[in-house]
Amino acid sequence: MSHDPGYNFAYLDENTKRMIRRTLLKAVAIPGHQVPFGAREMPLPYGWGTGGIQVTAAILGPRDVLKVIDQGADDTTNAVSIRRFFNRVAGVATTTRTPEATVIQTRHRIPEAVLTEQQILVYQVPMPEPLFRLEPRLTETRRMHALADYGLMHVKLYEDIARHGHVASAYNYPVMVQERYLMSPSPIPAFDNPKMHRMPALQLFGAGREKKIYAVPPYTAVRSLDFEDHPFRPHRADAPCALCGSRTSYLDEVVTDDRGGRMFVCSDTDYCETRQADQAERGEQAA
Amino acid sequence: MIRPAFVEPVLDSQNCFRAVLEAMSRPGRVQRLTMALDAPAPLAPASAAVLLTLVDAETTLWLDAGAEAEGWIRFHAGCPLAAASDAAFLLATGTPPALASLSQGSDESPQDGATLVIQVESLEEGAGWHLTGPGIEKEHRLAVTGLPAGFVAERAKLARNYPRGVDVILCAGDRLAALPRTTRIEEG
Amino acid sequence: MAYVAVKGGEKAISHAHDWLAETRRGNPALPELEVEQIEQQLGLAVDRVMAEGACHDRGLAALAIKQAQGDLIEAAFLLRAYRTTLPRFGHATALDTAAMRIRRRVSATYKDLPGGQVLGPTYDYTHRLLDFSLAAAGETPPPAPQAAVAQPEAPRVTELLAREGLMARDSESDAEPPDLTRQPLDFPASRAARLQNLARGDEGFLLGLGYSTQRGYGGNHPFVGEIRQGHVTVAFTPPELGFEIELGEILVTECQMVNQFHGSKAEPPQFTRGYGLVLGAGERKAMAMSLVDRALMAGELGEDRVAPAQDEEFVLLHSDNVEATGFVEHLKLPHYVDFQSELEVVRRMRATAVAEASSPAEKELAE
Numbered sequence: 001m002s003h004d005p006g007y008n009f010a011y012l013d014e015n016t017k018r019m020i021r022r023t024l025l026k027a028v029a030i031p032g033h034q035v036p037f038g039a040r041e042m043p044l045p046y047g048w049g050t051g052g053i054q055v056t057a058a059i060l061g062p063r064d065v066l067k068v069i070d071q072g073a074d075d076t077t078n079a080v081s082i083r084r085f086f087n088r089v090a091g092v093a094t095t096t097r098t099p100e101a102t103v104i105q106t107r108h109r110i111p112e113a114v115l116t117e118q119q120i121l122v123y124q125v126p127m128p129e130p131l132f133r134l135e136p137r138l139t140e141t142r143r144m145h146a147l148a149d150y151g152l153m154h155v156k157l158y159e160d161i162a163r164h165g166h167v168a169s170a171y172n173y174p175v176m177v178q179e180r181y182l183m184s185p186s187p188i189p190a191f192d193n194p195k196m197h198r199m200p201a202l203q204l205f206g207a208g209r210e211k212k213i214y215a216v217p218p219y220t221a222v223r224s225l226d227f228e229d230h231p232f233r234p235h236r237a238d239a240p241c242a243l244c245g246s247r248t249s250y251l252d253e254v255v256t257d258d259r260g261g262r263m264f265v266c267s268d269t270d271y272c273e274t275r276q277a278d279q280a281e282r283g284e285q286a287a
Numbered sequence: 288m289i290r291p292a293f294v295e296p297v298l299d300s301q302n303c304f305r306a307v308l309e310a311m312s313r314p315g316r317v318q319r320l321t322m323a324l325d326a327p328a329p330l331a332p333a334s335a336a337v338l339l340t341l342v343d344a345e346t347t348l349w350l351d352a353g354a355e356a357e358g359w360i361r362f363h364a365g366c367p368l369a370a371a372s373d374a375a376f377l378l379a380t381g382t383p384p385a386l387a388s389l390s391q392g393s394d395e396s397p398q399d400g401a402t403l404v405i406q407v408e409s410l411e412e413g414a415g416w417h418l419t420g421p422g423i424e425k426e427h428r429l430a431v432t433g434l435p436a437g438f439v440a441e442r443a444k445l446a447r448n449y450p451r452g453v454d455v456i457l458c459a460g461d462r463l464a465a466l467p468r469t470t471r472i473e474e475g
Numbered sequence: 476m477a478y479v480a481v482k483g484g485e486k487a488i489s490h491a492h493d494w495l496a497e498t499r500r501g502n503p504a505l506p507e508l509e510v511e512q513i514e515q516q517l518g519l520a521v522d523r524v525m526a527e528g529a530c531h532d533r534g535l536a537a538l539a540i541k542q543a544q545g546d547l548i549e550a551a552f553l554l555r556a557y558r559t560t561l562p563r564f565g566h567a568t569a570l571d572t573a574a575m576r577i578r579r580r581v582s583a584t585y586k587d588l589p590g591g592q593v594l595g596p597t598y599d600y601t602h603r604l605l606d607f608s609l610a611a612a613g614e615t616p617p618p619a620p621q622a623a624v625a626q627p628e629a630p631r632v633t634e635l636l637a638r639e640g641l642m643a644r645d646s647e648s649d650a651e652p653p654d655l656t657r658q659p660l661d662f663p664a665s666r667a668a669r670l671q672n673l674a675r676g677d678e679g680f681l682l683g684l685g686y687s688t689q690r691g692y693g694g695n696h697p698f699v700g701e702i703r704q705g706h707v708t709v710a711f712t713p714p715e716l717g718f719e720i721e722l723g724e725i726l727v728t729e730c731q732m733v734n735q736f737h738g739s740k741a742e743p744p745q746f747t748r749g750y751g752l753v754l755g756a757g758e759r760k761a762m763a764m765s766l767v768d769r770a771l772m773a774g775e776l777g778e779d780r781v782a783p784a785q786d787e788e789f790v791l792l793h794s795d796n797v798e799a800t801g802f803v804e805h806l807k808l809p810h811y812v813d814f815q816s817e818l819e820v821v822r823r824m825r826a827t828a829v830a831e832a833s834s835p836a837e838k839e840l841a842e
Contacts, residue, residue: 009297013560018343021304025341026398028311029454029467031421035398036659043556046801048808059308061301071812078808080484108812117313126805137788139662146394164824170816178421178469180450189816200424202312209798211659217312217422217467235819252811253818267812345657 003091010057011089016040020058020213024204027215032177033145034128039211049082050208052105052124056086059120059204060103065093067101072109072250072267079107098270108171110192112249112271115201117218123186125207128214130174130184150182153225161230170235176223177216185222191234191250196222239264244275290327292339292363299324303340307456310465315418315427317410320461327355329380333458334406335360341402342366342376349374351381375399380406386441389453397450400468408433410459417473418466428475429464431457439472446471499544513537522726522755523547527796528554529656529675531725531754548677552797559656566651568710568719572729572752573631576706582632583699584733590629595704596756632701633731633748642733642746662788669771669791670764674752676794678760684784685766693770693782697749700733704756728753730761734769739777747776 003009010017016038023037042050060066066086070079074096082105083094095101098113107124115121131141134152144150153174160168167173173190177183185193186205196203196216203216216222226232237251242263249271251264266272293299299322306318326335329352338360342348347369350357360366371377371384383405392399415430416439434457445452445468452468466472500507514521514537524536528551536554543549579595582588594600596619636642645666652667655675660668673681688695706724713720730751738744749769751761770784783789793799 007560009301013562014297014300015343015345017304018300018341019345021308022341022346023398024308025311025402025454026400028308028422029452029469030397030450031469033397033450036661038657038659040656041552041555041559041797045552045804046798047803047805048801050801059301059305061305062298071809075484076809077484077488080488084485107808108810126802138792139788142395165827166823168820168824170820171813187810187813189812191816198424202308209802217469219424220421235816235823237815237819250812251815253815267815 004088007089009062009090010060010086011043012040012054012057016054017058020054023213024055024058024215027204027213028202028217030181031216031220032181032183032214034207034212034214036211037213039208042208044081044085046209047126048078049105049107049124051206051210051213052107052122052208053082053085053206054208055122055204055206055213056103056105057090059122060086060090060092062090062092064102065095065100067095067098067104067270068106069104069109069111069268069270070107071252072111073269075269096270097274098268108187108189109250109267110188110195112246112266112268115199117200119201121199121201121203123188123203123205125184125186125205125210125212127172128184128205128207128210128212130172130182145181148180148182150176153182157225158227161227166230167226167232173232174225176221176225178221179223182225183214183216183222189234189236189250190224190232191236193222193224193232194234198222237264241266241272244272244279246272246275289359289362290325292324293336294323299336300340303336306463307337307340307465310456310463311422311454311467313422313427314420314466314470315412315416315423315429315464317412317429317462317464320463327359329353329406330356330359330378331406331458332461333463334378334380334404337404337456337458337463338376338378339363346375347373348376348378349384350378352378356380374401376402376404378404378406382435383438386445386453391445391448391451391453394451397452400452400454402454402456404456404458405434407431407457407459410457410462410464415475417475418470419473420467420470422467423470431464433459439474442466442472499542508541510534510537510541513540519756520545520547522753522757523678523760524550524554526754526757526760527551527675527677528558529754530554530558548796548800552800555797565711565713567722568712570707570709570727570752572703572707572727573634574707575629575703575727575729576724577626577629577703578706579704580629580701581699582701584632584701588632588635590627593626629703631703631731633733636700636733636746640745642748643736643742645748660791663774664787664791666768666772666775669787670750670752670768672791672794673764673767674754676764677796677799678757678763680794680796680799681760681763681767684770684790685763687782688766688770688784693773693784694778695732695749695766695769696735697732697766697769698734699762700731700748702728702730702758702761704728704758726755728755728757728761730758730765732762732765732769736776742776747772 019038023035027035042053044050068079068083070076086092087094098111103120105122129141134156135141157167171189172184172187173193175183175185198219200218202218205214224232240247243265246266249266249268252267254263254265256263302322303320306320310318320333320336324332324336342364344365346366348366349369349371372388389401409432411430413428415428418427418429454468455466457464514533520540521533521536524539524547525531539550539553542553577593580593633642637644655671706726708724709722710719711722732749733746734749736745736747749765751764753761767784771787773780773785
């Protein structure tokens with residue numbers, strides 16, 4: 001496959017790639033620390049994955065196989081649009097199969113399949129600052145990170161527990177990386193947080209509009225904030241997937257009528273389809 | 288006559304970057320570069336490739352590799368030179384400058400800590416140092432020859448300044464490995 | 476009840492884009508707009524797109540307006556995305572607006588002054604009555620009368636005040652200004668970085684903020700020292716030549732707002748300036764920018780920072796309409812996963828609340 005000759009390979013010019021690559025290396029060297037970078041204007045809107053796209057463009061090579069998911073699905077419109085972009089400007093092979101991908105760009109989910117050392121997971125991040133709802137000033141939060149002063153977040157979580165009996169954050173649930181930096185896992189459901197802990201794959205995070213890159217190296221400790229008497233508990237809808245029967249995957253709720261009818265299906269479409277295909281195959285063998 | 292740089296600048300630098308990223312993500316794992324590169328002595332292919340991949344007019348460089356190598360990298364990368372204490376990137380082909388004398392970044396901007404490329408004699412996995420820290424499942428072993436005797440102790444002293452610090456890329460021939468500031472080394 | 480997972484995103488996108496193209500063209504029985512017509516006859520829209528797109532190219536800005544169906548923020552975005560792909564040859568030398576070939580110049584501080592007041596092609600003093608003659612294919616208007624004498628020298632009003640020691644001079648500097656398109660904004664920001672941010676900023680946002688300073692949120696006491704609009708020379712010194720060459724002329728609008736300053740321990744009472752500079756004819760934006768620039772100087776001048784317009788982080792991080800529109804509009808992207816996790820939490824919290832509210836007796840009854 002070849003790339004659009006009207007643009008440099010993977011769209012970005014080489015100076016920009018170098019700048020992002022330098023940033024990525026420092027991000028890996030300081031796990032969980034947000035490194036500012038000179039994010040460029042991309043031909044897709046800010047907030048639609050420009051950070052993830054710039055990270056992917058800076059790492060991607062002709063031998064890579066790219067998978068793009070949004071909400072766990074390969075076929076959501078924004079995932080389709082980003083995949084098409086890279087297909088056009090980098091000419092790389094793309095896949096929907098999680099095990100076949102070398103680079104996976106994601107918005108809001110971590111695949112259900114366990115990722116391997118041969119893979120890199122690139123997250124699209126809207127607000128990289130985990131403290132932004134509590135303190136919108138970057139000059140203040142930068143100081144808090146420098147001092148590892150995260151009292152503000154602990155107080156907030158404790159107030160949640162006092163008021164509701166548990167933490168009221170269901171997604172973008174804050175994590176501590178290597179017991180040093182408080183980090184936003186991006187708006188993944190809290191259900192996915194445990195997958196980040198000591199993941200064999202490299203995890204890279206790109207926030208284009210906010211101009212920050214951060215990273216979690218492989219096998220790095222990622223702990224969801226909690227309290228001894230209120231340990232972190234990931235939640236999923238209490239139902240099996242209506243298509244593949246999975247009782248362990250994260251589910252989307254689908255409204256089927258206006259009388260309260262609903263069903264639950266896997267949000268990770270590749271996981272669900274693989275399970276359905278396996279079940280069909282086993283069915284045929286049994287028959 | 289200045290020697291050429293990468294034959295395929297876009298693809299070779301991507302290839303080299305992925306090797307460095309992999310090295311930095313999995314400290315102590317040795318990466319091998321495959322692209323052809325005919326850099327002037329004393330630059331090893333790996334250290335030359337790392338510089339071409341990472342430095343440009345927006346970064347400062349310090350190196351001890353002599354006039355020809357200096358002219359070569361400046362011609363191809365356009366990077367301004369700086370004193371060792373100020374440089375963002377450093378290449379030591381001889382005895383590296385004291386780690387504590389290099390830029391460490393600040394607590395607010397630890398990413399401003401320097402990246403030090405050290406050219407060594409050899410890099411072998413499976414023996415030598417015991418490495419632990421982020422990027423390492425249990426332990427990586429790395430045997431390095433050609434580093435000054437006090438290197439490990441000097442580096443360990445800086446660890447208490449974390450997140451400030453210096454990240455090291457070791458290069459030998461066409462091989463490279465990295466020691467980000469988070470890696471702990473035990474001599475074995 | 477059959478459920479089919481949403482499929483065919485690629486096809487849907489392609490069809491939507493076909494429909495967009497058809498909508499853009501409108502009634503095919505009518506002649507298609509030419510880019511040159513937009514450039515010539517919608518010149519103020521072109522100027523706004525150039526200013527907010529941070530790229531001085533009237534033809535490209537006109538094309539962007541056509542492609543965006545006149546959505547000027549979308550057009551600015553198109554121009555920005557194109558601009559980032561352009562190679563950089565270097566930096567132009569600073570524009571000398573004192574040497575401007577003036578087509579409009581007004582001062583509110585002096586009745587008359589060297590160089591005079593020049594109204595230029597302005598909407599000021601037009602009565603805002605719809606001109607129905609424009610609805611019919613109008614006749615070409617006769618050429619406007621030209622001044623018989625050549626434009627005299629027009630020293631800047633702020634310079635007249637500075638010579639008297641009444642206006643703080645901005646120190647000249649050869650330091651390389653930051654480039655916000657290459658390095659991320661850092662705080663506290665230098666004035667050069669602030670002005671660069673404001674010059675690219677959204678006109679509506681700056682207008683609202685500037686207006687707020689007039690209503691007491693930030694306490695400026697502004698006078699329009701001078702607005703000047705006209706052509707300035709762009710020059711460049713190629714390092715390999717070592718001498719300056721002129722690249723051409725561009726139209727810019729500059730506003731210098733004069734503000735009272737009560738003085739501080741270090742500075743005697745004097746006037747201070749708020750500065751605005753916009754590519755093309757963008758007088759409203761230049762005026763709003765100069766109000767906001769002055770408000771942002773509160774910190775340096777030792778004034779209390781109490782109003783939104785004086786809050787550097789707030790102003791500079793929200794002025795960019797390409798960033799703002801992207802993030803506001805991203806809310807329409809799928810958020811099924813986040814919403815699902817919120818649903819689970821809200822259901823759990825409601826269950827807890829209901830259990831706590833109902834008394835043991837009621838619970839027994841319910842069971």
